[in-house]
Amino acid sequence: MIALDELTARAHFLSLPLRVPFRGVDRREVCLFDASTRWSEWSPFLEYGPEEAARWLAHAVDYGFGAVKATPERDKVEVNATIPAVDVRSHGLEIIDQLMQRYPGCSTVKVKVAEKGQQLADDVARVDAVRRWFAEHGHDGHGHEYPTIRVDANGGWSVEQAREAARALTEQGPLDYMEQPCASITELAQLRQQLARGQAPVRIAADEAIRKSANPKAAVRAVVEAAACDVAVLKVPPLSGIDTLLDIAHDVSEEGVAITVSSALDSAVGIGAGIYAAACVPQLCDGTGNPVRVQPAGLATGGLFAADVARRDIVAGHMHVEDVVPDPSVLEDCALTGERKDWWIRRLADAYAYLSV
The missing domain is CATH 3.20.20.120 (Enolase-like C-terminal domain)
Known part of the structure; x- marks a missing residue:
């Protein structure tokens, strides 16, 4: 399994604006991984704890790093x-x-x-x-x-x-x-x-x-x-x-x-x-x-x-069906910084601990 340090290094933490509020917020915070097979996303809702977030992380790792066994039957x-x-x-x-x-x-x-x-x-x-x-x-x-x-x-x-x-x-x-x-x-x-x-x-x-x-x-x-x-x-x-x-x-x-x-x-x-x-x-x-x-x-x-x-x-x-590559300008313009970025890094580590169990 990919090491936490490498996963963190590949992570981009973003805040994307919504047209209308959802779950009481007007921005969606997401984490994208520039993974080895394709870009993947880890975006558990903010109120989710580490055990639940780990399920979402398992998907992001499998999809991004080539562990998915299934292949599409249609395009x-x-x-x-x-x-x-x-x-x-x-x-x-x-x-x-x-x-x-x-x-x-x-x-x-x-x-x-x-x-x-x-x-x-x-x-x-x-x-x-x-x-x-x-x-x-x-x-x-x-x-x-x-x-x-x-x-x-x-x-x-x-x-x-x-x-x-x-x-x-x-x-x-x-x-x-x-x-x-x-x-x-x-x-x-x-x-x-x-x-x-x-x-x-x-x-x-x-x-x-x-x-x-x-x-x-x-x-x-x-x-x-x-x-x-x-x-x-x-x-x-x-x-x-x-x-x-x-x-x-x-x-x-x-x-x-x-x-x-x-x-x-x-x-x-x-x-x-x-x-x-x-x-x-x-x-x-x-x-x-x-x-x-x-x-x-x-x-x-x-x-x-x-x-x-x-x-x-x-x-x-x-x-x-196609792999999605993010626009570099959006990665820059919508990047989280400061306390919010630090919070996501800690969250990633907490979820990863459950992923490793």
Whole structure:
């Protein structure tokens, strides 16, 4: 394993500005390694302790220093657009049009819902506005009446509220899935069972139930065993790496559960690793031999940054598999110094100690 001194010498600690606040901050602090195989990223959120951060570090080391066993099965990955909880009743289709310009060719759209201070009527208006935008514009300019729409509630609803939301949001068209509509695994299982019996069945995807767990790998198993989801939203860093993610994808597919590879608010370097991982996911089948479809990835999140370390283009709704090399000027302009740099160096040493165990 690479020595801590060498890892530290290869590290660049950065503070990247965000377009809108996330987790109460307006900048994303990241660590990039100029590694021997390719650039890699280690960016556990600031509140994470060393043991959890070590899982993220294991991925960064494996990816950057050539320890990943898996190889991509395709050269590009379909990605979804993301529409935040904007007020379309005040701004109309113009705000949807502005946002969709960031996602050329994307026909799968994740719409944020259950925002604090808003009502279900706001969510319905937002989803309907996306449908109307596609009817007028379409992802190829010719119009598509029904885009593939996902809604993401970030655990903001009760079972009853989520059931009512599913009814209201499917009146004008189907939903691909509801991502983390309720907070707990028990609630997700109850909702999934109730929706399966209803007139508008909607798939359930688990995100925070996995991501916020102290042991994400065990959480995936718990969610699947509880029959609480149809889709598991997986982020590579918390799972310690690409090979682990692929093992999980294979295991859950046996139960008919698909995966969506998603971003952990990564810079372009981390997104490159996510695209690599998504491209490695093979065509999987459930226990009866039926195919489990590869889901469009939630990796087109570069638009959340006001400045990123590199440009990652979306072409016809896809992002290509490629190693990402940061712009030297961004490495210089956004470099952390002083106490914040020292804090990250200490953090790296603390996480490395767990990595060595």
